[in-house]
Amino acid sequence: xxxxxxxxxxxxxxxxxxxxxxxxxxxxxxxxxxxxxxxxxxxxxxxxxxxxxxxxxxxxxxxxxxxxxxxxxxxxxxxxxxxxxxxxxxxxxxxxxxxxxxxxxxxxxxxxxxxxxxxxxxxxxxxxxxxxxxxxxxxxxxxxxxxxxxxxxxxxxxxxxxxxxxxxxxxxxxxxxxxxxxxxxxxxxxxxxxxxxxxxxxxxxxxxxxxxxxxxxxxxxxxxxxxxxxxxxxxxxxxxxxxxxxxxxxxxxxxxxxxxxxxxxxxxxxxxxxxxxxxxxxxxxxxxxxxxxxxxxxxxxxxxxxxxxxxxxxxxxxxxxxxxxxxxxxxxxxxxxxxxxxxxxxxxxxxxxxxxxxxxxxxxxxxxxxxxxxxxxxxxxxxxxxxxxxxxxxxxxxxxxxxxxxxxxxxxxxxxxxx
Amino acid sequence: xxxxxxxxxxxxxxxxxxxxxxxxxxxxxxxxxxxxxxxxxxxxxxxxxxxxxxxxxxxxxxxxxxxxxxxxxxxxxxxxxxxxxxxxxxxxxxxxxxxxxxxxxxxxxxxxxxxxxxxxxxxxxxxxxxxxxxxxxxxxxxxxxxxxxxxxxxxxxxxxxxxxxxxxxxxxxxxxxxxxxxxxxxxxxxxxxxxxxxxxxxxxxxxxxxxxxxxxxxxxxxxxxxxxxxxxxxxxxxxxxxxxxxxxxxxxxxxxxxxxxxxxxxxxxxxxxxxxxxxxxxxxxxxxxxxxxxxxxxxxxxxxxxxxxxxxxxxxxxxxxxxxxxxxxxxxxxxxxxxxxxxxxxxxxxxxxxxxxxxxxxxxxxxxxxxxxxxxxxxxxxxxxxxxxxxxxxxxxxxxxxxxxxxxxxxxxxxxxxx
Numbered sequence: 104x105x106x107x108x109x110x111x112x113x114x115x116x117x118x119x120x121x122x123x124x125x126x127x128x129x130x131x132x133x134x135x136x137x138x139x140x141x142x143x144x145x146x147x148x149x150x151x152x153x154x155x156x157x158x159x160x161x162x163x164x165x166x167x168x169x170x171x172x173x174x175x176x177x178x179x180x181x182x183x184x185x186x187x188x189x190x191x192x193x194x195x196x197x198x199x200x201x202x203x204x205x206x207x208x209x210x211x212x213x214x215x216x217x218x219x220x221x222x223x224x225x226x227x228x229x230x231x232x233x234x235x236x237x238x239x240x241x242x243x244x245x246x247x248x249x250x251x252x253x254x255x256x257x258x259x260x261x262x263x264x265x266x267x268x269x270x271x272x273x274x275x276x277x278x279x280x281x282x283x284x285x286x287x288x289x290x291x292x293x294x295x296x297x298x299x300x301x302x303x304x305x306x307x308x309x310x311x312x313x314x315x316x317x318x319x320x321x322x323x324x325x326x327x328x329x330x331x332x333x334x335x336x337x338x339x340x341x342x343x344x345x346x347x348x349x350x351x352x353x354x355x356x357x358x359x360x361x362x363x364x365x366x367x368x369x370x371x372x373x374x375x376x377x378x379x380x381x382x383x384x385x386x387x388x389x390x391x392x393x394x395x396x397x398x399x400x401x402x403x404x405x406x407x408x409x410x411x412x413x414x415x416x417x418x419x420x421x422x423x424x425x426x427x428x429x430x431x432x433x434x435x436x437x438x439x440x441x442x443x444x445x446x447x448x449x450x451x452x453x454x455x456x457x458x459x460x461x462x463x464x465x466x467x468x469x470x471x472x473x474x475x476x477x478x479x480x481x482x483x484x485x486x487x488x489x490x491x492x493x494x495x496x497x498x499x500x501x502x503x504x505x506x507x508x509x510x511x512x513x514x515x516x517x518x519x520x521x522x
Numbered sequence: 523x524x525x526x527x528x529x530x531x532x533x534x535x536x537x538x539x540x541x542x543x544x545x546x547x548x549x550x551x552x553x554x555x556x557x558x559x560x561x562x563x564x565x566x567x568x569x570x571x572x573x574x575x576x577x578x579x580x581x582x583x584x585x586x587x588x589x590x591x592x593x594x595x596x597x598x599x600x601x602x603x604x605x606x607x608x609x610x611x612x613x614x615x616x617x618x619x620x621x622x623x624x625x626x627x628x629x630x631x632x633x634x635x636x637x638x639x640x641x642x643x644x645x646x647x648x649x650x651x652x653x654x655x656x657x658x659x660x661x662x663x664x665x666x667x668x669x670x671x672x673x674x675x676x677x678x679x680x681x682x683x684x685x686x687x688x689x690x691x692x693x694x695x696x697x698x699x700x701x702x703x704x705x706x707x708x709x710x711x712x713x714x715x716x717x718x719x720x721x722x723x724x725x726x727x728x729x730x731x732x733x734x735x736x737x738x739x740x741x742x743x744x745x746x747x748x749x750x751x752x753x754x755x756x757x758x759x760x761x762x763x764x765x766x767x768x769x770x771x772x773x774x775x776x777x778x779x780x781x782x783x784x785x786x787x788x789x790x791x792x793x794x795x796x797x798x799x800x801x802x803x804x805x806x807x808x809x810x811x812x813x814x815x816x817x818x819x820x821x822x823x824x825x826x827x828x829x830x831x832x833x834x835x836x837x838x839x840x841x842x843x844x845x846x847x848x849x850x851x852x853x854x855x856x857x858x859x860x861x862x863x864x865x866x867x868x869x870x871x872x873x874x875x876x877x878x879x880x881x882x883x884x885x886x887x888x889x890x891x892x893x894x895x896x897x898x899x900x901x902x903x904x905x906x907x908x909x910x911x912x913x914x915x916x917x918x919x920x921x922x923x924x925x926x927x928x929x930x931x932x933x934x935x936x937x938x939x940x941x
C-alpha cells in the first residue's frame with residue numbers, strides 16, 4: 104500500500120498542534136531519570152474522539168480508563184494526558200486508581216468532566232506509577248500549553264525512540280476545483296490533520312500501535328471518525344513491525360474539534376481517510392525507521408497471493424523473520440531465506456511460479472535462481488531504504504508491510520533495558 | 523513434558539550405530555570449504571523406516587525424493603545419505619536430479635534398490651549441489667563404514683552447530699522383572715534406540731526438525747513405528763525453537779532393523795515410545811543448547827491454560843519473543859515481558875489470576891508484582907539452564923517448550939552467514 108498522489112492533499116510541516124484549536128505541552132515530571140516525560144494535549148473546544156486500542160489481553164490501566172471514558176462521554180474529549188517512563192501495566196487496582204487520578208487532575212485543571220480526558224502511559228511494565236509526580240507537574244504543563252508546543256509533547260512521549268515522530272497534512276474537503284482550498288489556515292474548504300507517535304520496541308500492533316495521537320480541525324461525526332481511523336490504521340500502524348511484539352499499552356487516539364469550520368461528510372470521507380492515512384503512515388514509518396537498533400527501513404511487498412489476508416500474513420512472517428532481518432542487516436541478498444519464510448507462512452505458495460526481488464533486482468523467478476544478479480543486489484543493500492518483493496505464485500492479491508533490520512544493537516538495548 | 527523415570531529405560535553412551543546392525547561413516551566431499559560434509563548410515567539388513575518431514579511448502583529436493591522412496595519401498599530402507607554445506611533447496615529440476623543421483627549411487631555401492639535409500643541435505647538454500655563431488659566421496663564413505671563411526675557421521679551433518687548431537691538408550695521391551703533385560707548387547711529382552719541430529723539456526727520445526735536420524739535394533743511394524751515417531755517428535759523436536767524459522771529441509775528419519783531379535787508390539791509400545799522420546803529429547807535439547815549464539819537453555823512451561831493447544835501456543839510465543847530472549851540473555855528478570863507475550867498470544871488469559879515464576883522464584887502472582895524477589899531472580903538468571911513458568915489463570919492444561927537466549931552473536935552469525 105502506497106498512498107496515491109491526490110491533488111486534494113498537501114504535506115506540511117507540523118504535528119498535533121498544527122490543526123486549529125489544539126495546544127500541547129511537554130514537561131518533566133521526574134518519572135524518567137532525565138528529560139521530558141509528561142505530555143498534555145488540549146482541544147480548545149470539546150472534540151469528537153475515536154480510538155483503537157491494543158488487542159493484548161493484559162491491557163494496561165490507562166487503556167482501560169480511556170475505553171471507559173470514551174464510552175461514558177459518548178466519544179467526546181477535551182484533553183489527552185500521556186506519561187512516558189512507566190507503562191502502568193500489570194499494576195492491578197492501584198494502577199487503575201493512578202490512571203483515574205491522572206484523568207481527574209487533568210480535568211480539574213483544564214476545566215472539563217473527567218470522562219472527557221483520555222489517558223496513555225508507556226515505559227516499563229509492572230512498575231507502579233506515582234500519581235503525586237504527575238499531579239505536581241500538571242500545573243506546569245497547563246502553563247506551558249501552546250499551539251507551538253507540539254514538538255515538546257512529541258519529545259515527552261518517547262522512551263527508547265531515537266527521534267520524535269510528527270506529521271501533518273492539509274486536505275481539501277469540499278468540491279472546489281484546483282488547490283483553492285489550500286489558501287492557508289482559516290480557509291473554509293480545507294482542514295488539517297496532524298499527529299505524533301512514539302514506539303521503538305515491542306512493536307507489532309494488532310489493532311493499533313504504541314501511542315499515536317492524531318488531531319484534526321475538521322468536524323467529523325463520530326461514526327465516520329471511528330470508521331476513518333480504522334481504515335487508516337489498518338494499512339499503516341497495523342502494517343508495521345519491529346519485533347513482533349504487541350504491547351499492553353498500544354493505542355491510537357484521534358480528536359476532531361471542527362475548529363476549521365469544515366465538516367467531513369460522505370462526499371468528503373474518502374479525501375479525509377487519505378489525509379488520515381498519510382499522517383498515520385508517516386508516523387508509522389517513523390516508528391519503524393527508529394526501531395530499536397534499526398539501521399534500515401525495509402518495505403516488504405507480497406504479491407501473487409490467494410487473498411489479501413494471506414498476503415498480509417506472508418508479509419508479516421517475512422517482516423518478522425530473524426533470518427531475513429539479519430541478512431539485510433548484513434547486506435546479504437539471501438533470497439533463499441525469503442522463500443523459506445514464504446513457504447512456512449501457512450499460505451498458498453507455489454514454488455515453481457514464485458519470485459523474489461530485492462529492489463528491482465530479480466534474484467529468483469519461475470523456480471530458478473538468478474545468481475548473476477547477486478552483486479547488484481548486494482550493492483543495493485548498502486542503502487538504508489530497502490524494498491523486498493516476494494511473489495507467492497498463487498493468486499493476485501497483494502499486501503505491503505514495513506519493518507527494520509535486526510542488529511546486535513537491538514540485543515544490547517533489550518538485554519540491558521532495566522539495568 | 524519431562525520424561526518420567528521408568529525402570530525399563532537406561533541411558534547409555536552412543537548414537538546411531540549403537541543399536542546392533544548399523545554402521546556409519548563421515549567423510550569430506552568438498553562441499554563445505556573444510557571438514558566433514560558427507561554422512562552415510564547403513565543398516566546391515568533392510569530396516570522398517572518411518573519419517574516426518576517439514577511442513578514448509580518449499581520442500582527441498584532431498585525431502586521430495588525421500589518421501590517418494592518411502593512410498594515406493596513401502597517403508598523399507600537400507601541406507602541414509604546426508605550432505606551438509608548445501609541444502610539443495612529451491613534448485614528446481616536440476617536439484618531433484620542431484621538428489622535422485624545421490625540415492626542411486628548410494629544404492630549401487632550398498633547393493634540395494636534405489637528406493638531403499640533416504641536422502642537429506644542441509645546448508646545454504648538456493649545453491650546447486652554438485653553430484654560429482656558426492657559420487658567421488660561415496661566409495662570412501664563405504665570403505666570407512668563402521669559400527670564405531672557414528673560420531674564421525676554426527677560431525678559430518680553439522681553446519682553452524684557448535685557441537686555434534688548424539689543420544690542412545692537401552693529399553694526393556696518384554697515382561698521380564700527387574701533389569702535382567704539389560705544384560706548387554708544381544709540380550710533378547712532389550713533393544714537399543716540411538717540417534718544423531720543437527721540444527722542450530724532456522725529452528726522451529728512444524729512437523730520435524732532440521733535433520734534427525736534415529737535407529738533401533740528392535741523390529742517394529744511400520745504402522746507402530748510411524749505412530750511412535752509422531753508421538754515422540756511432538757513433545758521433543760516439535761517443542762523446540764531457536765528462531766521461529768521452519769526450514770525447507772527438516773526431517774527426522776527412524777530406522778528399525780530388528781537386529782536385537784526383539785519385536786515391539788502393542789504390549790511394549792509405550793516403553794518403546796518412552797525410549798524414542800528420551801533419545802529425541804536429548805537430541806532436541808542439544809539443538810537448542812547449541813542454537814546460534816545461544817548462551818542459555820530456557821525451559822518455558824505454561825500452566826493454567828484452557829487447552830493443551832493453547833498452552834503450547836502461548837509457550838511457543840514466549841519462547842520466540844525477542845524481548846523475553848534478550849531479557850534472559852541480559853540476566854534481567856523482566857516478568858512484565860512474559861505477561862505481555864502471554865496477553866498477545868491469542869489464548870485465554872486472565873491477568874488477575876495469572877502468575878510468573880523464574881526458576882522457583884515467584885515474580886508475579888494473583889495480579890500483583892513481587893518485586894522483593896527480583897534480586898534472587900537476577901542471581902538465578904546468571905546460570906545457564908533457566909526455567910520460566912507462566913500460569914495463564916484460565917484453566918488446567920499445560921505445555922513445555924525449549925528455546926535459547928538471543929545474543930548479539932546470533933545477529934553476527936546470520937548477518938555474515940554467506941560472506
